[in-house]
Amino acid sequence: MSKPLPLGLIASGRMTESPLIRYPSLVSDLGPVVASSRRLASRYANALRAGHPADAKELGGCRLVLVQAPACELPAILSMLVESQISWKSKALALIDDDLDAEALQPMRALRAAVGSVTLAPSRERGVLVIEGDAAAVRVMNQWAAQARMSCIELKPQCKALYGAGLMAANSLLPPVLDGAMRSLRASGLSQLDSRRMLSLVVEMAIRGQRAHGRKAWLSPASMSRRPAVLNQLAALAEVDPVLAAYFQRSLIAILDYVGQDPDWLGDPPPQSQPSPD
Structure with a gap:
C-alpha cells in the first residue's frame, strides 16, 4: 500500500454539503485543520471526525491542502495562506467547489504552488470526483482519490464552466x-x-x-x-x-x-x- 498522502484542510463557511462529509474516506489521513479561529477549526475537525485544529503554518508539512470555502470568503482564506510564510513549492492546493476552477487560486500559483479544483460528479455508485487544474495538482488529486478508493474524471484546464453549463442544462x-x-x-x-x-x-x-x-x-x-x-x-x-x-x-x-x-x-x-x- 502506498504511503498516506500528507493532507491538510483550510476551511470557512458551512461544511454540511461538503464531499468531505459525504465520503469520510477522503479525510481518513487528514492532519491539520485550519480556520479563522481554533474554535472553528475544532468544530470542523469534529464534524469530519478527522484531523486536528491547527495554525496555518502547520499546513507546510502537507503535500496536498484542501480549500473549502464559499466564493465570498475565499479572499480571506487566500490571504491567510499567502501570509503563512510557508514555502509552497512542490505543494498542491485543491479548491472544493462546484463552480469555481483552479484560476480562483491564482495567488497561490504565483507562490509556486500547483493548484486545482475538485467537485463531486453525479453518480449512483460510489463517489466520483471531477478534477481539473495544473498537471502537478491533478497528479496529487488522483493519488488522494486512489487512497480514498474513489475514481476521478479529469476536465481540460479552465473548462469547468463548460462542464457546469452541461449540468445546468440538465438540471435547469x-x-x-x-x-x-x-x-x-x-x-x-x-x-x-x-x-x-x-x-x-x-x-x-x-x-x-x-x-x-x-x-x-x-x-x-x-x-x-x-x-x-x-x-x-x-x-x-x-x-x-x-x-x-x-x-x-x-x-x-x-x-x-x-x-x-x-x-x-x-x-x-x-x-x-x-x-x-x-
Missing part, C-alpha cells in the same frame, strides 16, 4: 420541459398516475436513444410529415393553456435554431404573459 432546462409535458398530458384527460408512467417511459426511451445513437435518434418536429401534427397540437394546447402553448412554441423555435433547421413554419410566438397556474 429539462425539468420545466417535463413539467410542461405533464400539464399537457393531464389536460388531455389522463390521470396523474398514467401521465407520470407515460412520461417516464418516453424520457427513458429518449435517453436510451441518445446514448446509443446521439442526435440521430432525435425525432425532428420540422420534418414535412410532422409539421401539420405539431401545428395542430400547439393550436389545441393554446385553447386550454395559452402560456404553455407559447412556451412550447418558443422552445421548438430555439431547438430548431440550435440544430440548424428552419423554424419559420412555426410562426411568431405570442407576447410573453403570466405563467400557468399550478
Whole structure:
C-alpha cells in the first residue's frame, strides 16, 4: 500500500454539503485543520471526525491542502495562506467547489504552488470526483482519490464552466420541459398516475436513444410529415393553456435554431404573459 498522502484542510463557511462529509474516506489521513479561529477549526475537525485544529503554518508539512470555502470568503482564506510564510513549492492546493476552477487560486500559483479544483460528479455508485487544474495538482488529486478508493474524471484546464453549463442544462432546462409535458398530458384527460408512467417511459426511451445513437435518434418536429401534427397540437394546447402553448412554441423555435433547421413554419410566438397556474 502506498504511503498516506500528507493532507491538510483550510476551511470557512458551512461544511454540511461538503464531499468531505459525504465520503469520510477522503479525510481518513487528514492532519491539520485550519480556520479563522481554533474554535472553528475544532468544530470542523469534529464534524469530519478527522484531523486536528491547527495554525496555518502547520499546513507546510502537507503535500496536498484542501480549500473549502464559499466564493465570498475565499479572499480571506487566500490571504491567510499567502501570509503563512510557508514555502509552497512542490505543494498542491485543491479548491472544493462546484463552480469555481483552479484560476480562483491564482495567488497561490504565483507562490509556486500547483493548484486545482475538485467537485463531486453525479453518480449512483460510489463517489466520483471531477478534477481539473495544473498537471502537478491533478497528479496529487488522483493519488488522494486512489487512497480514498474513489475514481476521478479529469476536465481540460479552465473548462469547468463548460462542464457546469452541461449540468445546468440538465438540471435547469429539462425539468420545466417535463413539467410542461405533464400539464399537457393531464389536460388531455389522463390521470396523474398514467401521465407520470407515460412520461417516464418516453424520457427513458429518449435517453436510451441518445446514448446509443446521439442526435440521430432525435425525432425532428420540422420534418414535412410532422409539421401539420405539431401545428395542430400547439393550436389545441393554446385553447386550454395559452402560456404553455407559447412556451412550447418558443422552445421548438430555439431547438430548431440550435440544430440548424428552419423554424419559420412555426410562426411568431405570442407576447410573453403570466405563467400557468399550478
